[in-house]
Amino acid sequence: MIIRIYNVLLFSAAVYVKTGKPFANGRQHIVFKAHEYERNRKMSLPNQTGKHRLQADMLANRVKKRYQHFKKRYEKLHLDVFRLYDWDIPEIRAVVDWYGGHLVVGEYLRLQSTPEWLPLMGQAVAKALEVPLENLHLKIRKAGMQEGRRYERISHTNQKIAMAERDLQFYINLNDYVDTGLFSDHRDTRMRVREQAAGKRFLNLYCYTGSFTCYAAKGGASLTVSVDRSETAIQWTKDNLELNGLSAAEHILIQKDTLDFLAAPRPDCRDFDLAVVDPPSYSTTKTKDVHFDLATDHPKMLNRVFALMKKGGRVYFSTNHQNFELKSRDLAVTDIQDITDLTIPEDYRSKGKQIHQCWEITV
Ligand SMILES: C[S@@+](CC[C@H](N)C(=O)[O-])C[C@H]1O[C@@H](n2cnc3c(N)ncnc32)[C@H](O)[C@@H]1O
Secondary structure (H helix, E strand, C coil), rough: CCCCCHHHHHHHHHHHHHHHCCCCCCCCCCCCHHHHHHHHCCCCCCCHHHHHHHHHHHHHHHHHHHHHHHHHHHCCCCCCCCEEEEEEEEECCCEEEEECCEEEEEECCCCCCCHHHHHHHHHHHHHCCCHHHHHHHEEECCCEEEECHHHCCCCCCCCCEEECCCCCCEEEEECCCCCCCCCHHHHHHHHHHHCCCCCEEEEEECCCCCCHHHHHCCCCCEEEEEEECCHHHHHHHHHHHHHHHCCCCEEEECCCCCCHHHHHHCCCCCEEEEEEECCEEEEEECCCCEEEEHHHHHHHHHHHHHCCEEEEEEEEEEECCCCCCCCHCCCCCEEEEHHHHHHHHHHHCCCCCCCCCEEEECC
């Protein structure tokens, strides 16, 4: 989902949660029972407050059930991060994630949204799970904006906390960006990579915070090369490697545009056995007027990746671009398996939407 932060809304949301006071415009909360809600809906005066309170109750109930369903099992697996809700009820356009005692509650913004909606949902969910308000983090997400905006800073707390994913740890920043540093929907794909990594040369393009790199390194990769154009991402990857005791010289970090890296790869960055390519849907460069549009440009990019692989090497290609279609006929390979269903964990399975698509490609 292509998203954008609205700082002003986020600020007002944060103020509300911090103070816990009724809405800034002075309206009182009106709590409706279900039958009263129906009567209210038919009244000529629009009363969003009642409707929203009912939505907050519905969301809180749903999230509580899901939390109880996953909690013990995920605790045993040492999974601190998992999803509790993603727009499962059409009129409740929220996403709720659990981060080891913290809640991140997002709103998929639309024009009809009001600034009160998200704090109301967040507070209801926090209350249901007995999470203190200082551990509630609200984020506004907007469809239709450029992917690059998703990685822009929205705050400067610089607070990172380590969270467990199995026997690995990852630094999470719950406040400063829309995304927190860990895409938990790929935790099983990471495990797949780790199981195949022993003695292998591993390439991670668009590495972000290096979670795939840490898994490959933990699995015994003889070399890992992680590429991202963002300085923050490369530093974060370094920190995550160190956090897991994996900071040896065989883990190369390259801050570069992927297309530049592929156009002129370093001599020591070839002959890979294993690769992960998980690009954004759309990417621009600051220095050049070059745009990368995944929908049209992926064959050219992937064919360049294949040229860096050993014969028989394996590439995991993934995207969260909705409606993405792989142009398999334009790829210089024949063995392409769609492993999407095998890589989506239970907490991310939803009838309405696919969190990501993923292919295993043998070169
Ligand atoms: C979808 S995330 C990748 C997620 C990552 N694979 C993971 O599992 O955590 C996108 C990343 O691509 C990086 N990026 C965007 N455009 C890029 C480009 N042209 N070259 C290299 N990195 C880029 C961003 O900085 C961001 O870290």
